[in-house]
Amino acid sequence: MTTSTSAQPLKRRVAFASYVDENYLPGFLTLLRSLALANPAVCEDFIVLYDDLRPVSVAKIRNLHPRIVLRRVHEETYAGFVKGDPHNYLVRKAYFILDVFRIRDYDTIITLDTDMVVLGDIGELLRMRSGLGAVAQLFHGQDKLNSGLLVIQREYLTDEFCERIDRTGRSGEYELDKHDQGILNAVLNGGFVRIDPRYNFVKRRLSGNQPVPEDTVILHFTGRHKPWNGGEKGYEQAEAAWHEHELTDAAFRERFFALDGPKHPDLVRHYGRQALRDGTVLSVAHQVAAACLEQGAFREAAEILGGFRIPVRRHGSNYLLGTALMAESRYAEAEARLLLAAADPGGAAKAFGKLSQLRWIVRDDAGAQRYALRGLAGDPTDRLCGIHQRRTAVPGASDDPGQPRAYSSAAPAGDPSEQLAHVAFYMDGQGNAGDKVLPDSVRLCFGRDNGPAAWHPEHVHRLFDRAALERVNQRRGLVIGGGGLFIPDTSPNGNSAWQWNAADEMIRRIEVPVAVFAVGYNNFEGQEYARTRFNESLCTLAERADFFGLRNNGSVRRVRELLPPSLRDKVVHQPCPTTVLRRLVPGWQDPARRADTVLINCAYDRAGLRFGHDYGHFLAQMAQAVRTLGEEAEVRYAAHAVTDEKFVFDLRREHGISMPVDPMYDWSTERILDEYARTRLVIGMRGHAGMIPFGCGTPIISLISHPKLGYFLADIERPEWGISVHERELAALLVERARGMLRAHQEAVADVHGRQELLWRITRRNMDLLGDLMKTPAG
Structure with a gap:
């Protein structure tokens, strides 16, 4: 393997891109509306390549998408290209989309022509990880691509590939009447990833006014006659699909907020702010406040819902407002709202759980216990009620909940x-x-x-x-x-x-x-x-x-x-x-023998921030790695939290692999340390699924989905012990590094001990300072 650790993305950055001018602006605005309505849970940067857009046009574009990135095209680059009709301004502008290959900020860019309308789920395009993907041209078999849709990976966003494009354009050795598409076909010579035609379904397939197939994802209005300019006879049903998305801003927002299912919080907040300015209904305000809450904008959520008179029957909105007020430490107001939410039997247990948490936070254990019991009476399985009932069941215990400490003194509270x-x-x-x-x-x-x-x-x-x-x-x-x-x-x-x-x-x-x-x-x-x-x-x-x-x-x-x-x-x-x-645990002894096991841990809190569009890829790569590493040792799963077990369920359901689970969330500290000290290797995504075994002297590999794991590996000068969850060849790289540590295990353990010594010296130095400060002997 030659994959560079430094090249691994912490997060795979994805963007859409289109070239837009004043003539094609109506098409682009309709494209943006259709993208949001067909894929309301998707919001990535949208790069707008332009040369002549007016400020009023830019404002219309920004109104329809919260993450517009404007980039002026390098017109001079294409002045020297040999063209079929150099005096036709449309021909000149047809090359400007090639500027997308000069962008270096993203790992994947999906280009869309402005005469397209999105009708279905584009998730498959977002999950593509290799090559340059496109749909083959209608009349050329599989040899040539249609450039209306391109899925471009980072290996094509290079100076070298741009030079190939420029050289071909200046030479004129391509189909001149195909413009940018001709250049790409000449450069690639058939070397592109074939995408199903339903992702770039050209209008010509529907000649004779045929209906649009139900599985069409992106409909492309190729040809001279565009729907916003009157269209073309014989394609009325196709053009109806376009006109369905030709909406006023108010009608578009109304349709967006009426959609069922998940919506991206960036889209909800962007369209919601517009709706709130114009005056809106509580159901829309509820969605906007929920999106604010999801993104940590607690004050904004409280202000939005606080401007409405919320009926008691709208327990969900009262619960949401109570949660936002609680996050702003406005506890009395929050409690009033949550009590209103608890008045509805359908949401009572959830509201009482939040109320018990609120009373616990303000140090009223009796109140927390009372609310928790009321919630459990309605739903004995409510987790939050259960937590606070147990926390406050014993007077004075709620400051220090949890399992008994393995190394705690048995002495009573001291002076x-x-x-x-x-x-x-x-x-x-x-x-x-x-x-x-x-x-x-x-x-x-x-x-x-x-x-x-x-x-x-x-x-x-x-x-x-x-x-x-x-x-x-x-x-x-x-x-x-x-x-x-x-x-x-x-x-x-x-x-x-x-x-x-x-x-x-x-x-x-x-x-x-x-x-x-x-x-x-x-x-x-x-x-x-x-x-x-x-x-x-x-x-x-x-x-x-x-x-x-x-x-x-x-x-x-x-x-x-x-x-x-x-x-x-x-x-x-x-x-x-x-x-x-x-170095810290009294009486610590390194294990004389280690179990022939490898422990894996994955984390699922904030999964969208961890995996983006790549969870399926990650799971498939891990399935390969688990199968292969099973030839080296027994592979077990270390669940730090109950939610971590999702990995085991998904692995079995999607790939038919079963793994034994160590439920560390139920274990004492002593047992956790013992297990980590006795295994041969830990592959962990959580920060402490790396730091704790490392502290026990066990070799680690970190699955990086959060910056903190990279920070730690940099501190111990072992960045190669980390692999991004977005790594394209994750399985091969993980197996290679794991095998290296397993087959040279004594050396790997010695390396861990040596790295640990660096951290111990820093800790000892700090404890010497703190010992003087707090009048305590250094540890």
């Missing part, structure tokens, strides 16, 4: 003045296994007693109120971490816009030393914070903190960019303690 306070995400039973291990790992850096005698817990998601502040100020220091706490949507709140539910005023009033310890900046690509509130909270925390350590240098860079220059140097690298577990 507050001798304790450290610890703000962390304390995982419940059947929660994420990595988050279960984290609090213990952080505490072990500060000493071997990680139990209640030495530590006072404060759950990061609970409101940091005056009582919590007083409890913290009674301790000898505050540790905040670890975990990817800098993320906007795990437990949204309006006080900080990240996971710690603490207002700036309360942070400033902390009197004891503060250590931000091994926190991660965990945004997915394309995921945003409530930027102003987050930046203000971040600055307040950085000003107050005596130590500010982030778990990887990628997080350090991202956070420094958000801080003023005076605070940037305070942010330093503190590796996640899970990466040095062998």
Whole structure:
């Protein structure tokens, strides 16, 4: 294999592209409407190549798509091309679409002629991964392509391929009357990927006024006569399909919002803002608010629905508004809305689950228990009600839920003045296994007693109120971490816009030393914070903190960019303690023998951000890898969360492969570490499915669907241990690297130990500083 690690995309970038001028603008506007109506869940950048569009025309285009990218064509490039009729302006402009090959920002570009209308699902085109795809010309068998639709992969978006196009154009050695299409056929000489004709179904197939076949995905009005210019006799049924999408903006929006099924939040918010300006109905406002909520725009969602009088019977809208208000920390208003939602039997359990969470967040355990029980009475299977019923069933236990710690002291709660306070995400039973291990790992850096005698817990998601502040100020220091706490949507709140539910005023009033310890900046690509509130909270925390350590240098860079220059140097690298577990766990011994197993883990939270259009490709590639690696060792599945098991279900359903599952979400910390220490190799997508086994001394390969995995591998100077989930040859590359580690296992383990030593030295240096700060011996 020769695949370059640096060339692997973190996220495969896909775009549509068309050349548009004033004459073909009506066709392009209809194309945009048809694309949204036939594929409402699809929203990628749409590149508009242009040379003479007026501002009013650009405004019309932008009105129909939220992600328009304007690119002026390089007209001079085509001036020297030999043409059939150099004085015909349409002939001159026919070459401008070739400018798409000069674009370098995308991995896949799908070009669409402006005389097309989209009638069906284009998912197959979005999933194409290789070659240059096109439909063969109607009258030329399979030898030549029709350039109205092209699916172009990155290997054709190169200077070398552009030079071939330019050389052919200047030479005139192509079918001159076919313009851009003639050049491409001359350059490719039949070397293109054949796409089914229904994706570029040319009008000429319907001569004699034949109906459009039901399976047609894209209808192409080739020829001189276009539907917006009067059309052509004998194609009335075909042109009716085009005119069906010739709509006013208001009629188009009405049809879009009436569609059933999923819609892309970018499209919903774009069209919804227009509809809201013009005055709209609650059902549309509900969709727009839901899209805002999905993308973390909680205040916008609350403002949209707050402008309506929502009837009690619309429990879904009341629930949505209550959720948005809760995410803005407007708890009293949120509770009122959620109680209205709970008045409808159909949504009562869900609303009571959210109400129990709200009361738990504001530290009312009795209220949380009461709401949870009411929800469970209606639906005993409701997960959120179950979580908060268990959290608050034992008085005083809800700050520190979850499984008993494997290395906790049995001592009772200690003297507050001798304790450290610890703000962390304390995982419940059947929660994420990595988050279960984290609090213990952080505490072990500060000493071997990680139990209640030495530590006072404060759950990061609970409101940091005056009582919590007083409890913290009674301790000898505050540790905040670890975990990817800098993320906007795990437990949204309006006080900080990240996971710690603490207002700036309360942070400033902390009197004891503060250590931000091994926190991660965990945004997915394309995921945003409530930027102003987050930046203000971040600055307040950085000003107050005596130590500010982030778990990887990628997080350090991202956070420094958000801080003023005076605070940037305070942010330093503190590796996640899970990466040095062998050095921390009392009495640790490396295994004398390892089981002949390979553990695989995949993550499914925020799956759209992880996989994009490539999940089917990823699953097929992993099926190949699992089959092949099964010849080397027993391949098992390590489920960090219940939702992780989707991989096993999909693999069996789609590819007939069954895998034994280790339900780590049900295991104790001790058992998780034991399993990871005894296996030979871990292939993981979750951050802690890499960091924990690495910390146990086990070789790892990371399936990268989030920047943080790449950050960690860069820190240990082993980027080759990571493979993007979008990698075209994922199976072959994964098998090659896994075999290398399995067949030279002792060397691989020694390499892990050596890399770990780098992180341990950083941790020891930081703990020496923190030991002086918090009057505690270094771990």
